Amino acid sequence: MYAQMVKSEATQDDPDKLVAFQARIDAGEKIEPKDWMPEGYRKTLIRQIGQHAHSEIVGQLPEGNWITRAPTLERKAILLAKVQDEAGHGLYLYCAAETLGVSRDELTEMLLDGRMKYSSIFNYPTLTWADMGAVGWLVDGAAIMNQVPLQRTSFGPYSRAMIRICKEESFHQRQGFDIMMKMANGTEAQKRMAQDALNRFWYPSLMMFGPSDKDSVHSAQSMAWKIKMNTNDELRQKFVDQTVPQAEYLGLTVPDPDLRWNDDKGGYDFSEPDWAEFFDVIKGNGPCNVERLAARNKAWDDGAWVRDGLMAHADKKRARQMAAE
């Protein structure tokens, strides 16, 4: 998902404390920053929440790409609001991670030098306006699938961040679907663009949930700790079951010849994405990895004088105030 393939850290803490900790989680208690927690829990969460935060921030780039070229002023205002929301999501999540003892700047630097990852989905380009529809509909739709259960995660600050985020996400998905409806009911050319966007974003969206459960070795510990609430395959299935009828409503075709309803399981059978492509994108070889990281690095470097200048000004004001008192 926004946090894909987060490795659970092994933990070497006092066994009695571990048992008591697990009992708290099993009882549905929230773990708060100052409570005792296993080192592995802390480290896994920093990695997971950090990766989630980075995804919100890097995720602004493919959509930001279209703000100046939105077809109408209203679409432009809507897209701008959506992209601004994502900045807020990044903020909520960075703040949640910070309560675990890592600083915001450390997290940013780990993103910028490649030590930390962000979701593979944002390494795909947004080539046409229809992609803004597909991203809101599919990418935010997949994110919601994952984020709704995470509202119940065991770590208090993470859970509270998820609750705030979920409140805003349904606007994101609806504005995307609204774009798709316009395009799918438009001219032949618009309809082709909508279909093309679905073709390109379908499998990358399925990849957002991470590798298949049989290849996902780190789930068990994270699920016991309630920092992962569902398996990757469970969520992917749910996403397909929800999305296929929506594609039908739009009159678009999901690009999967093997997609069909399976009465026995009460869900669709569908083709797996190309996992070799997924691992390659994660490794840094997707179509936009280099561009995305370059854009984040440039923004950070170009903004340095502003951050430093405002800090220096604030320090000077404080010093003056102290001298006057």
Add this chain to the structure above:
Amino acid sequence: MSKQWPLWEIFIRGQHGLNHRHVGSLHAPDADTAIKHARDVYTRRNEGVSIWAVEAQHIAASSPSEKGPLYEPSESKVYRHPTFFDIPDDVGAM
């Protein structure tokens, strides 16, 4: 590396006269900027009419290990709740 902006905790009072409520945190160089940032992030959908920003380092917090001694005294004092007292129905609403 340059110095990181300090962390602020943000409290917002909604429209209906309730208390300021903690909504989240953010980084800002000073109080004025913290309030502006809070406006930009935490009041995007009419969430509030008043913002408090408190630098996080100035907040004193009770520690979780004191949970027992801090809150235990109130657990045994059931008479602090109105439901402790049986008032006959004949008396009417009270």
